[in-house]
Amino acid sequence: MRRLFTSESVTKGHPDKVADQIADAILDALLAQDPYSRCACEVTTEPGSVHIMGEITTKAKVDYREIAKKTIRDIGYTKPEYGFDDSADITVSIHEQSSDIALGVDNSYADKNTIGAGDQGMMFGYASNEGDEYMPLAALLARNLSIALTKAREEGILSYLRPDGKSQVTVEYDGRKPKRIEAVVLSAQHDPDVPLETLREDLMNKVIRPTLPENMLDSDTKFFINPTGRFVLGGPAADTGLTGRKIIVDTYGGYAHHGGGAFSGKDATKVDRTASLALRNIAKTIVASGAADECELQAAYAIGVAEPVSLEVNTFGTGRISEDKIIEWAEKHYDLRPEAMIKRFDLRKPIYYKAAGQGSFGRSDVLFPWEAIDRKALDDLKAMI
Numbered sequence: 001m002r003r004l005f006t007s008e009s010v011t012k013g014h015p016d017k018v019a020d021q022i023a024d025a026i027l028d029a030l031l032a033q034d035p036y037s038r039c040a041c042e043v044t045t046e047p048g049s050v051h052i053m054g055e056i057t058t059k060a061k062v063d064y065r066e067i068a069k070k071t072i073r074d075i076g077y078t079k080p081e082y083g084f085d086d087s088a089d090i091t092v093s094i095h096e097q098s099s100d101i102a103l104g105v106d107n108s109y110a111d112k113n114t115i116g117a118g119d120q121g122m123m124f125g126y127a128s129n130e131g132d133e134y135m136p137l138a139a140l141l142a143r144n145l146s147i148a149l150t151k152a153r154e155e156g157i158l159s160y161l162r163p164d165g166k167s168q169v170t171v172e173y174d175g176r177k178p179k180r181i182e183a184v185v186l187s188a189q190h191d192p193d194v195p196l197e198t199l200r201e202d203l204m205n206k207v208i209r210p211t212l213p214e215n216m217l218d219s220d221t222k223f224f225i226n227p228t229g230r231f232v233l234g235g236p237a238a239d240t241g242l243t244g245r246k247i248i249v250d251t252y253g254g255y256a257h258h259g260g261g262a263f264s265g266k267d268a269t270k271v272d273r274t275a276s277l278a279l280r281n282i283a284k285t286i287v288a289s290g291a292a293d294e295c296e297l298q299a300a301y302a303i304g305v306a307e308p309v310s311l312e313v314n315t316f317g318t319g320r321i322s323e324d325k326i327i328e329w330a331e332k333h334y335d336l337r338p339e340a341m342i343k344r345f346d347l348r349k350p351i352y353y354k355a356a357g358q359g360s361f362g363r364s365d366v367l368f369p370w371e372a373i374d375r376k377a378l379d380d381l382k383a384m385i
Contacts, residue, residue, distance in 0.1 A: 002174060004172055004182055005170070006254075007138035007253025008249065009146040009249050011149055012076070012357040012358065013076055013162070015236045018045050018071075018235065019043040019045050019243045019264075020243050020250075022043045022071045023356070024264045024352040024353045025070070026052070026062070027267060027353075029062045030058045031267070032060075033061070037058035037059075039055075039056050040055045040056070040266055041056060041094075041265035041266075042242075042243050044240060044241065045088075045241035047084065047238075050088050052091065052092045064090075064094070069090070076162070083235070083238070114306050116303070116305050119270065121271065123259045124259055124279060124297065126251070126255065126296045127283035127284040128287060134287050134362060138169045138253055138255075140253075142167045143359055145186060146165060147358055148207045149167065157206055160193075161188055163234070166185075168183075169184055169185075170184075180217075181212060181217055183222040183224070184212070184221065184224070186224070187227070188203060188226060188231060196226065199226060203225050203226070244262025247263065263355070263356075268338070274338060274345075275341065277341070277370040278334065280370055281373075281374075283296065284371070286313075286381065289385065291315075291319060291321055293315075294318050295315050295316075295318075296316070311330065321385055325384060333374065354366055
């Protein structure tokens, strides 16, 4: 059965990604001084302004405004003609974590010797065997395009590019197997004097074709390169940005379910982030073992309670052993209490800024601890098959 699936990605200069990166840069700065910092930082960006808000409890002493300015420069907004740079007005409105929330996190409901979940909610992890990264193909290819677009700008390959950009890839499937690329959309912010035909030719030859697998492109593949014809004004100068608004880009490109919580700006006591990372690790291990071609896990938590209130596995009919057996295996090898996940993946280190720009999963340029497969768990699951 023929079907199409589309995923999108954005560059580090997208206004929502600017907000994500500022939030996680703040989190990393706090963790570098105080690994037990509690942080739920929200950021909005708009033309000429950045607003930093949220709840932070920490012993660290950091300059929030200077962190935001450095992040803006690192992303590439370094020129006044971009309409947004480190001269933006930066406001800070921070308060400490609610004592009511802290009470449940510091001492969990059933076990006072470990921390409880920082909030209620449901989280998901996902993996598929569509590539070596165990990521769904359209999501992976769209992200690779956005990374390549950023690289072309940062390395001066296309010196007229500016930081903002978006990509989109549609993959045609034959049943569950990726067959070809149906359509590609790429929009790149640029200097005003570059001719449109030059821009389109350069993006095709120096970004799209070197990035996408040649054997999946054919004469029927559709390409839409800067389809509006002009993309000079971009980033926060053109649109308001907000932390967490690109959470589908951060994860699986719409292939999998998603819980209610975003990642950026949250320390590891927040299960929105931590459980999502752990569940990705478990799903990846399941697919890598051959127990399933595709796997999604869901866990749910109650605020102040350490143990998840539920754990569910869905292999979409691709499993080689029962889902009940997979759950038994997961419960044997993985402790999904917040403190256990934090220790297992070493989540009190300043590692989050790298994830904020281009996603937390299936990265070929950086191996995050939650992407490393536990060999013992993998071997035990293989034996069960």
